[in-house]
Amino acid sequence: MSLFVITYVVFWLAVALYVIRLGSQQRRLQDRLLALQSQLQMPER
Amino acid sequence: MLMVTQFYWMVRKDLVSEYRARQVWPAMLMLGTLVSFLFSAQLDGVVEGRSRIVGMLVWLAIYFAGILAMHRTFAMEQEDDCWDALRLYPVTASWIYLAKFTVNFLTLATLQVVVLGLFVVFSNVPLLDHPLRMLTVALLGNVGLTSVGTLLGGVWTENRQGSTMLAFLTLPLAAPVLLAASEATRLVIDQEGGPLWWRWLSFLVVFSIVFVTAGIVLFELLIED
Amino acid sequence: MQRSDLKIVSARWLTWLVTGLLVAALGMAMRVAPMEQSMGQVQRILYIHVSVAWLGLMGFAVMGVCAMLYLLHRNMAWNRWSQAANEVGWLCSSLTLFTGSIWAHAAWGTWWTWDPRLTTSLLLWALYSSCLILRGSIQESHRSARITSSLALLGLIDLPLVIMATRWFRGIHPTSPEMEPVMHFTLLLNVIGFTLFFSLLFLRRLRQLQTDNLLRKLELEALVNHPYPPLSAAGG
Amino acid sequence: MMTGNDAIRMTGLCKAFHDIPVLRHVHLRVAVGESIAVMGENGAGKTTLLRCLAGIVRWDRGQLWLHGKPVTRSGMSSRDGSRDGASHAESCRDIGMISHACQLYPNLSLCENLLFAARMTGLPHPRKQAHAWLERIGLAGQAQWLPRRLSHGMRRRVSIARGLIHQPSILFMDEPFSGLDRQSRQWLADLLARLQRQQKSICFTTHDPRNADQCADRVLALQNGVLREIATDPNSAHEASHPLIAPRLIA
Numbered sequence: 029m030s031l032f033v034i035t036y037v038v039f040w041l042a043v044a045l046y047v048i049r050l051g052s053q054q055r056r057l058q059d060r061l062l063a064l065q066s067q068l069q070m071p072e073r
Numbered sequence: 074m075l076m077v078t079q080f081y082w083m084v085r086k087d088l089v090s091e092y093r094a095r096q097v098w099p100a101m102l103m104l105g106t107l108v109s110f111l112f113s114a115q116l117d118g119v120v121e122g123r124s125r126i127v128g129m130l131v132w133l134a135i136y137f138a139g140i141l142a143m144h145r146t147f148a149m150e151q152e153d154d155c156w157d158a159l160r161l162y163p164v165t166a167s168w169i170y171l172a173k174f175t176v177n178f179l180t181l182a183t184l185q186v187v188v189l190g191l192f193v194v195f196s197n198v199p200l201l202d203h204p205l206r207m208l209t210v211a212l213l214g215n216v217g218l219t220s221v222g223t224l225l226g227g228v229w230t231e232n233r234q235g236s237t238m239l240a241f242l243t244l245p246l247a248a249p250v251l252l253a254a255s256e257a258t259r260l261v262i263d264q265e266g267g268p269l270w271w272r273w274l275s276f277l278v279v280f281s282i283v284f285v286t287a288g289i290v291l292f293e294l295l296i297e298d
Numbered sequence: 299m300q301r302s303d304l305k306i307v308s309a310r311w312l313t314w315l316v317t318g319l320l321v322a323a324l325g326m327a328m329r330v331a332p333m334e335q336s337m338g339q340v341q342r343i344l345y346i347h348v349s350v351a352w353l354g355l356m357g358f359a360v361m362g363v364c365a366m367l368y369l370l371h372r373n374m375a376w377n378r379w380s381q382a383a384n385e386v387g388w389l390c391s392s393l394t395l396f397t398g399s400i401w402a403h404a405a406w407g408t409w410w411t412w413d414p415r416l417t418t419s420l421l422l423w424a425l426y427s428s429c430l431i432l433r434g435s436i437q438e439s440h441r442s443a444r445i446t447s448s449l450a451l452l453g454l455i456d457l458p459l460v461i462m463a464t465r466w467f468r469g470i471h472p473t474s475p476e477m478e479p480v481m482h483f484t485l486l487l488n489v490i491g492f493t494l495f496f497s498l499l500f501l502r503r504l505r506q507l508q509t510d511n512l513l514r515k516l517e518l519e520a521l522v523n524h525p526y527p528p529l530s531a532a533g534g
Numbered sequence: 535m536m537t538g539n540d541a542i543r544m545t546g547l548c549k550a551f552h553d554i555p556v557l558r559h560v561h562l563r564v565a566v567g568e569s570i571a572v573m574g575e576n577g578a579g580k581t582t583l584l585r586c587l588a589g590i591v592r593w594d595r596g597q598l599w600l601h602g603k604p605v606t607r608s609g610m611s612s613r614d615g616s617r618d619g620a621s622h623a624e625s626c627r628d629i630g631m632i633s634h635a636c637q638l639y640p641n642l643s644l645c646e647n648l649l650f651a652a653r654m655t656g657l658p659h660p661r662k663q664a665h666a667w668l669e670r671i672g673l674a675g676q677a678q679w680l681p682r683r684l685s686h687g688m689r690r691r692v693s694i695a696r697g698l699i700h701q702p703s704i705l706f707m708d709e710p711f712s713g714l715d716r717q718s719r720q721w722l723a724d725l726l727a728r729l730q731r732q733q734k735s736i737c738f739t740t741h742d743p744r745n746a747d748q749c750a751d752r753v754l755a756l757q758n759g760v761l762r763e764i765a766t767d768p769n770s771a772h773e774a775s776h777p778l779i780a781p782r783l784i785a
Contacts, residue, residue: 032339035400036328039346039393046389046499053506060513067520075656082653090641153681154635157590158696161631162654221452228448242432242449245424246456249463280459287455294369295448297592372592438551518554 079164083172087146088179097145098183105138105188113195127198128259132251134188136218139181140240143222144229146176166293170223174288177219177226185211198262206261206270213277214254220284221247228295253277316494323491326484334481340404345485347397349492350390354422356493357387357500361429362454365447377443378511380450381433382504386496388426394419414464421460425453539602541566541704541735542587547596549582556582558759560596566703569726569736571750573743573764578756580739581634584706587737588631600628600704630702634709636693638681644668644692645677648699655700667695687718694725705729707738711745723749 091097112130119126150156159169189211193200201207225243257273260266327345334341364380367373398416403409410416429450436442477485542564549557556579564570574580585591587598589605598605638647645664652660668674671691673684681689694710711719726736726749740746746753755764 031400031404032342035340035343035397036346039397042389042393042396046385050499050502050506057506057509057513060517064513064516064520079654079656082650086639086642086646086650089646090639093641152640154633154637155639157585157631157633158637158651159654160590161588161629162651163656164654224452225449228445238432238435242428245421245428246449246452248421248424249456249459252463276459276463279462283455283459287452291369291448291451295444297444440551 076164076168079162080168080172080175083159083164083169084175087149087172087176090149091180096149097142098180101138101142101180101184102187104141105134105184106191108134108137109188109191110195113192116196123196123198124259124262125255127192127196127200127262128255128257129251130196131188131192131200131258132214132254134192135181135185135214136244136247136251137240138188139184139218140222140243142180142184143177143219143226144239146173146180146223147226147229160296166296167289169296170227170288170292173227174219174223174285177223178215181215181219182211185215199264200258200262203261203264203266206266207258209274210254210257210261210277213274213281214250214257216281217250217254217277217284218247220281220288221250224284224288224292224295227292250277250280253280312498316491316498319487319491320495323484323487326487331481331484332478337404340401343397343401343404345488346492347394347401348485349489350397351394351419352489353493353496354387354391354394354419354426357383357390357496358422358426358450358454358457361387361450365450365454368443368447369451372440374439374443374511375508377447378504378507380447382500382507384426384429384433384446384450385503386500388423388430390496391419391423391426395423414461417464418461422457425449425456429453539566540564540599541568541601542737543599543602544587545597547586547593547598549579549586549591549593551582555759557586557593557756557761560756560759560761562587562754562761564735564737566601566735567730567733568752569730569738569750570752570754571746572737572739572754572756572761573741573746574739574756579759580756581708583756583761584631584708584737584739588629588706590631628703630697630700630705632694632697632705632707632710634712636681636689637696638689638693640681643678643680644673644684647681647692648696651696651699657700663699667699671695686713687715690714690718691721694722698729703734705734705736705738707736709739709741711740711742719745 109130112134116123116126116130147156150159160166189200189207192198221243222239225239225246229239253273253276257270257277260270260273323345327342331342331345333339361380361383364376364383368376368380398419399409402411402416429446432446432449433442436445540563542562544560544562547557547560547562548555560583562570572580572583582591586593589598638644639650642650645668648664648667649660652663657663665674665677668677671694673688673692676684676688681692684692690710690713694707697705697707710722714722723745726738729736736749738749743753753764755762
């Protein structure tokens with residue numbers, strides 16, 4: 029019983045870690061997009 | 074006809090270079106010797122299943138010492154930008170692959186002679202009681218390892234620190250050859266020449282054909298910038 | 299390959315559908331499917347194990363084919379496909395080994411045995427890992443793509459041989475054990491649910507890689523159009 | 535100038551490394567027997583341009599014809615169907631490429647290096663050719679030396695001989711003048727002039743405007759990935775106010 033539960037927990041933990049990584053990557057992309065937008069609006073010459 | 078002479082001169086050039094500079098073979102043979110020695114030392118006292126262990130160790134020693142040499146054949150071309158010049162000659166990539174394959178095959182064959190000899194001396198296993206069978210296994214295993222090693226070595230030409238990477242990248246690809254060759258070697262030691270032995274042999278043949286063909290067809294695709 | 303093709307990824311309904319399917323599949327696996335006689339509860343690992351094992355193989359096929367397409371067309375879009383497949387496939391492959399190992403402990407009393415399927419999946423995992431390491435270790439994008447694609451393609455050629463070689467060692471891995479219809483249905487539902495779920499992850503990652511590439515291009519353009527210090531003064 | 539067929543014709547060639555465009559829509563025409571010099575700063579893409587022309591590097595977009603025959607994206611490539619093995623060999627036999635490095639095998643003697651090149655290109659009487667070339671570059675006495683015993687200038691001569699041994703009609707040279715003393719430069723300039731008289735088309739890169747003026751019919755500048763002609767008349771090059779040339783002349 030316990031072995032089976034542990035397996036499921038670890039399994040979903042691993043999947044969750046990957047999803048979290050995807051999420052943080054997404055946030056970083058959005059930050060870059062914002063930075064790019066502000067840069068394009070106010071170009072320092 | 075031109076292709077054949079080109080092939081001959083490419084192989085000859087590599088062998089002559091190696092003979093003069095001795096950059097690869099001594100290091101490779103030394104490594105093979107040391108590894109064989111260490112492996113055999115650990116075998117001392119093992120009574121049961123010796124043949125199985127020796128079968129694997131022989132091929133591991135050959136693999137690790139050999140893969141370094143395979144990387145060197147391409148790294149050598151890189152030295153004075155000779156690789157670019159070689160690609161500009163009217164010669165197809167397939168022939169370059171075949172030439173490098175031949176050089177690597179000869180290199181590995183030398184290593185095999187040394188390693189097999191050392192294992193006979195050090196580990197006291199009747200490896201050479203069936204010389205013809207052992208020769209067949211050694212040849213086919215050599216072709217299998219060399220075809221994979223040459224392909225990946227060519228992909229890695231530009232990379233200076235590639236040899237360590239190459240060793241662990243090739244291993245999963247070459248694993249079937251190592252498995253089959255080890256099993257076949259075990260059967261040679263145990264003097265079992267039955268259908269199982271033929272099965273492993275045929276597997277080695279299939280693997281060699283597949284990867285040599287892959288090399289001839291794909292090499293052009295893989296080395297291009 | 300185009301961004302518009304991937305609009306479906308962000309569709310809410312799809313996410314909900316997959317989530318619902320997964321919950322149903324897991325519920326079936328954990329509660330509804332009957333307990334197996336000899337192994338007890340641990341047998342329920344089978345449902346996720348088979349699903350990820352299948353996905354691990356599929357992922358490799360996708361990676362290999364995309365690598366081939368990259369090598370033929372030298373289009374970085376294919377490399378992104380192959381990278382996304384590589385990452386998700388590696389995850390599935392790792393999970394296969396993990397769940398399989400626990401299964402083996404429960405069923406055969408050992409964490410690992412040199413069974414053909416186990417050996418095959420270990421080598422599959424090794425190939426995935428090498429490709430993943432390789433992707434990260436080379437800076438120049440096209441060279442990295444070329445070398446990784448070569449390895450993935452050769453791996454794809456190698457895989458049938460690996461399966462062939464390991465098969466000849468006598469194995470104990472069950473191929474198609476007898477199961478009750480409910481168990482069969484549960485397994486099927488799990489396989490479908492996980493396939494959809496990981497495909498969704500794959501597509502999301504793919505879109506991320508595409509966005510990343512687009513951003514990189516735009517950032518570079520912005521740099522060229524609005525260089526803060528004049529480039530000529532800095533460069534000499 | 536545009537007599538007969540063009541030796542090289544290139545339209546709209548684009549090449550990017552790492553998503554950074556190195557060549558942007560490069561157009562180039564070189565007539566038979568013409569010599570052009572390509573100038574540009576370090577990293578301007580001169581080497582890449584030559585490597586594209588020679589077919590070592592695969593380019594992203596654009597077309598290239600050598601002597602009116604189309605060349606596919608990569609010289610090694612034969613899968614596009616337009617080139618089979620034989621014609622690939624033919625076009626390679628027509629190109630000589632002398633790279634920035636000397637491209638000599640360090641463990642083969644000078645004679646063996648030239649012999650290898652001769653045999654790879656399928657020349658008849660390779661030994662005679664190799665010796666003739668050694669004679670021509672003044673290193674006949676050193677035929678059995680290994681390249682490392684020579685100075686850079688002498689190695690450069692051998693590498694030029696290696697690239698020319700199969701008598702190509704189109705010649706690409708990457709910075710052939712760099713690292714040479716005055717005497718060797720003069721020797722090379724004379725050689726180029728003689729090749730031009732033999733109706734060879736030459737395309738070389740250089741940093742030094744004087745070499746460009748001396749040896750080229752036309753001087754082109756590669757800047758920001760765009761190729762521009764900066765002086766058609768070699769004599770007027772000194773007055774050119776092109777940013778690539780002007781500062782060097784003042785300094």
